[in-house]
Amino acid sequence: MENNNRKSSGLALLPFLVFIVVYLGAGLIFQAQGVELAFYQFPSVSAMFLAVLTAFMLGKEKIDFKFEIFTKGAANIDILTMLMIYLLAGAFASTAAAMGGRDATVNLGLSLVPVKFLAAGIFIISAFMGTATGTSMGTVSAVMPVAVAAAIKGNISLPIVIGACVGGAMFGDNLSMISDTTIAATRSQGCEMRDKFKVNLLIALPAAILTIIVLLVVGRPEVAPTLDDLSFNAVKVVPYVLVLVLALIGMNVFLVLTLGIFVAGMIGLAFGDLTVATFAQSIYSGFTGMNEVFFLTLFCGGMSELIKYYGGINWIIDRFRGVMKGNKSAQVGIAAMVSMCDVATANNTVAIIVASEMSKSVSHEYKVDPRRTASLLDVFSCVLQGIIPYGAQLLVAASLANATIGDAGAKIPAMIPAHIVPYLWYCWFLAIFGILSIFVPFADGVTKKDPWNWEYDCAESQVEDKKLIMEAAATEE
DSSP states (O other), rough: OOOSSSSOOGGHHHHHHHHHHHHHHHHHHHHHHTTGGGGGOOOOHHHHHHHHHHHTTTSSOOOHHHHHHHHHHHOHHHHHHHHHHHHHHHHHHHHHHTHHHHHHHHHHHHHHHHHGGGHHHHHHHHHHHHHHHHHHHHHHHHHHHHHHHHHHHHHHHHHHHHHHHHHHHHHHHHHOTTTTHHHHHHHHHTTOOHHHHHEEEEEHHHHHHHHHHHHHHHOOOOOOOOHHHHHHGGGGGHHHHHHHHHHHHTOOHHHHHHHHHHHHHHHHTTTTSSHHHHHHHHHHHHHHHHHHHHHHHHHHHHHHHHHHHHHHHHHHHHHHHTTSSSSHHHHHHHHHHHHHHHHHSSSSSHHHHHHHHHHHHHHHTTTTTTTHHHHHHHHHHHHHHHHHSSHHHHHHHHHHHHHHHHHOOOOOOOOOOEEEEEEEGHHHHHHHHHHHHHHHTTTTHHHHSSOTTTTTTGGGGHHHHHHHHHHHHHOOO
């Protein structure tokens, strides 16, 4: 099943093209018809299924042989690890929300922020909540109605407050240890989540600080708004803090998420927000809520292996050799690939999954540290996902803002995503620092302290463990 002869064929990339054309084309058609959330009407998994079928049409080998290659990719240890983390992350998010943790986190943040710093406070609250929960969409949905209502009362520009909320949510999604983007970026590149977090933080934090400064200057309310009841139980915030801290100190992510699920469940049971039955249902709901990204990753893993076998990845690398002269230009190429994928799919997780195999090959070819590659994938997919006006984050943000405006009876023009894009300062600053980090390696301290060992494909600090694993595997054979 090994492909000993180096193949290079642009035709092998046809499955990727089918996926993008079908998914993007369907979105454009629905958008032309005026359908809400147009780019989310045609399921990405269905588009990927068509791409998988196309991959099976490559080459003249028998179907059984091709299926063996497909299963090799789908059953790759990184893919299976990714799938398990998706399920556990979904279960944790669902259980923590069901016991009231999400609402408690929002109210805690709002109660701590002085109203005169409302816009900056909204950004910080969204950033913390996005980091703790791992979902930008959940953060926008939870924070936006409160933020817009407060902005109306304080006579603050709505696009500024909405941009602060979405920007904070994207900061959290980008850095969270349990977001599907982090999981996809790190597992596909074979690096640790906490290492990618450290690299990302050095890029994201300056962008966040500049955003807060801008919001402190332009986001002051003309009238101090009175917020509605902000009562909360601080105990319900504990699961989020626990997961964040344990992940940062390096505990195994499976243990972290499992512990988070049961701590959230126990708190819910203790305060009467959950019963044993609803606790079990929330876990299952979290599992099923990850169906799309689960199947997408599984299909893409198998399809990528077929594309790789038939020379598609080699073809990309051969083309890149014409413009890539070294490590820095390779990083630019990786950033460009994932950015284009996000523009085409309007989904940063999908963009990372689609671009991951190509990026990994470029990373190895030009010796770009995989921790750096994972960071680039997450940073630039985050930037594009935040600013494309047809992305789910801006569409939902505008929709929730308009609903809140209607409920308040305010005479304010309806919000559309294009109104918000110029005020997404965090995403724009993140793009600047992301590009700057390629040419001025201010974020490479983590990778320099523990350099990548290309022979064993892991950090130097993990080489001995990798040797033991390889020896154990050889003994079993």
